[in-house]
Amino acid sequence: MTITVRLDLMLARRKMKSKDLATLIGITEANLSLLKSGKVKGIRFSTLEAICAHLECQPGDILEYEP
Secondary structure, eight states: OEEEEOHHHHHHHTTOOHHHHHHHHTOOHHHHHHHHHTOOSOOOHHHHHHHHHHHTOOHHHHEEEEO
16 A cells, blocks of 8 residues: 655646745745655645646546555
8 A cells, every 4th residue: 555646746737846845835946846756654634735737637636545
């Protein structure tokens, strides 16, 4: 069972760079990169909310459960 992070796909769809999103939501590019690569153990709801607000998407567009 894994949760796959599809943030890179949403960024491509919205034609937005990681650097720009990191600035908009107030986190470092390094932390956003870790999140994109799936190397994090968790994500704050406030961060997820900010990402979804700026990318105009739902959490399910970014996170996918794979049994």
